Amino acid sequence: MNLNLLILLPLLTAIAIMFCNGLKQVRLVALLGSGLQLLLSFWLLYSFYQERSSGNTTQMLFDANYTWFTALNINYHIGIDGIALAMIILTSMVVISAVLVSWTMESMNKEFFFLLIFLSMGAYGFFISLDLFTMFFFLEVAVIPKFLLIGIWGSGKKEYSAMKLALMLMGGSALVFVGLSGMYFNSNIDGAHSFDLVQLANYRIPVDAQMIFFPFAFVGFGIFTALFPFHTWVPDGHSSAPTAASMFLAGISMKLGGYGCLRVATYLMPDAAHAYSDIIILLSTIAIIYGAFATMMQTDLKYINAYSSISHCGFVILGIGMLTETSITGAVMQMVSHGLMTALFFAAIGMIYSRTHTRIVAQLGGLMKVMPFISGVFIIAGLCSLGLPGFSGFVAEMTVFMGAWQNTDAMYRLATILACASIVVTAVYILRAAGKAVMGPITDDHYKHLPDATWNEKLAAGILISGIVVIGIVPFWLTSLITPGAQEIILQTGQALMLK
């Protein structure tokens, strides 16, 4: 199948939205477009399995390569492996639920849905690119709409948060740019420089160049995925954003960074990845523990989820830094799991906020009695976040820990133990928030007449929950998808070890 459909479909949807009139038409078109995205991504999954079962073991499937700028050897090169496919499916699920959650968007709805769909195009483009230029192009496409989404439709100190987010992410991509140009000029493929990911992976960039440019690429992408100490945009950005944008931001946008760290930094510069793994693990462990404790202190539901995202994304970085096959599989699983779970969490918070007009935990209470569905969703998201078996969070974190334990170095062991311990803290803040907000007596009389979820909210939650539960119960569906890709990356880094 042609991967260009993944770019074309959101683009056409976005253009169609421009010609719509009124909320009803706009949201219908948006829903239609994102529904088709979902179908497309599952069809992609189906054809992916077909290809694989017919014995096609090429690393990248559905490969297509179009010349773009011949002078600079820039190509529009696309193709996917299992890791990219997992991210694509995650994107399509989050996008459709984001559209459903914003069903009653009042002000400037046309622009809102346009930007949302446009963002999804950036994400798909990023995940399917096999050319660093194309990848960088789509990475930046997915930044500016966020600025508008947060600044226009956000709440609280939205202008500040929007600006902070845009500048920090742009700073990240500036670092990525330096890393990319370094890789480009240090490559020599048949006498020419190249941006092509596959070619660069086979070529192996000289080690001294790797040592210089790996930090640029890794930190650059790391900013997107809340790498400590560049995580400060996360709480502000997430809490000021409108619900759909928070879902997108935490669910997909932070995954762009994780995917970039893995696919660009680690895969293309394996020697440097080994050399720097101590620092990566140190930073990620700090992020995990710091994020967990910082969450304990939060009183606003959105801030709770935002800070816990820092902690959870720390697991992704930890998995990448550990550089074993299992840990990298775990990192990707954690990306998918966290994407679904946090989107669900934000959706639930949005539903609660739109009814009670408060997100402060202390002011909520007894919601289970008035809106059982929303409360149920909230609890499921919370339980998944603290890693209850049966949900995706458990599987993903477990895989990361198992992979991490394969490293026998004392410091790595210590980092793993500390990261494991953070789960206890997670349990504390999740159970406390859930207990206070959902259980107990109704704290405010006017809560009594609040309506439960509407059909669109139920559908949105349903899609995300089904993802979480399926991964939690049959994790090997996901692992079988991811592991070959992870093996490929480990093969690179394993060679790096042997060269040492």
Add this chain to the structure above:
Amino acid sequence: MMLNDFFLLMKQELVLLLIIVLLLIIKVGKDWSNETMLNLINGLLLLNVVSGFVMPVEGNLFGDMFKTNALISLEKSILNIGVLIISMQSYSWLKTHKHLSEFFILMLSTLLGMFYMISSGNLLMFYIGLELSSIPLAAMANFDLEKRKSSEAAFKFIISSAFSSGMLLFGISLIYGSTGSISFAEITNHISNEPLHIFAFVMLLAGFAFKISAAPFHLWTADVYEGAPVAVTSYLSVISKGAVLFVFVSVLYTVFKPIAEIWYNMLFILAVITILIGNLFAIRQNNFKRFLAFSSIAQVGFILVGITGSSQMGSASVVYFVLIYIFSNLGAFGVISLVSALTGKENISDYKSFYKTNPLLSWVLTIALFSLAGVPPTAGFFGKFFLLISGASQGNYILISIAALNMVISFYYYLRIVKAIFMDPNEQPIEKLSIPLISKLALFICLAGIVVLGLWSSVYECIYNLSSGF
């Protein structure tokens, strides 16, 4: 044969001259209304653009004083397009102006000067072209005849440009004195890193830096941009800057090739200072024209980064970026000139809640600003990317890191305006403007340019194939 050559090689200059003469005759003989005149002029300028693309030839005239080739002809066409757009955009402003034809006569004379400058193969020709392109500009800056600020701007411009010409002339005379020639081809053979040659080069460089307003020679820019009418400001910031940049690249890459190592370091420093100063001052501006003045200084800094690449890629990416810059900057200036002509408001704070009343103009302005900032999928992204990649080709990653981080600073001030347009509340936003058809068309051309020039790679390929590096 000789005459035939003459007509073919100087085709673009002759067409321009013809238009100027025609305007003079009409001015003397007929008393047509402003609107008829404007339509006529726009038609003529369109013909001028089209004729530029017909039959580009390569050759020399007057003992190598005047040279042309496909790239030079393309550069002139780029400027032609810019002038056409500016003329279309200034419709609302010039509709009621008394001295309409004089404005165009002056503008086209400066354009003629730029053409000669770009085509020069000789320092003398270059200097004549440069003067022809700057003296009428001072008169244009004074074109809001009843405004004091406008004449102040003109005065500042003429003084600073006379000063920079003086420096250039000093450099030229030193070069002539030490190499014994004013022909570009001859100079290349004789120039070396003797102190006198370097001193002469520094003088020339300072002259150039004045014209492209690179820091620390940028001080005239903001005042002149602020005082001059919007059409003249946009002309100054894209056309005259673009023309000097074209010459600058070709002079550096051909004439001063033997001392490339020396000018590389100079450009490195110049680029860093220019980007930094442009960025830091742009943050503090409230007047939109002053703001764009500083942002254009920062853009020139990025172009200098690209020039340091000293390869085919360097030269190509500069021409490509200027092309994109014309469309992006004129997109922004188009909106500002409309607002300024219809309401007289020129401050960024006036644009608060602009989106509520003028959504279409807001989007155009936003997209133009995004293109200036270098956000994909606009063309500005590709332009900046290629400039920086070209700069990185020398292996100087410090320069690239500084430039890349400065792009982040520039995001801040461009986004600040986007924030004002979309997010800031305002009791009295600019009222709904009725846009003349021709201005709409001009904005549409800019927008189309911003979208198409980047994604459609043939444009860059074409420029790349015409360029040469070393």
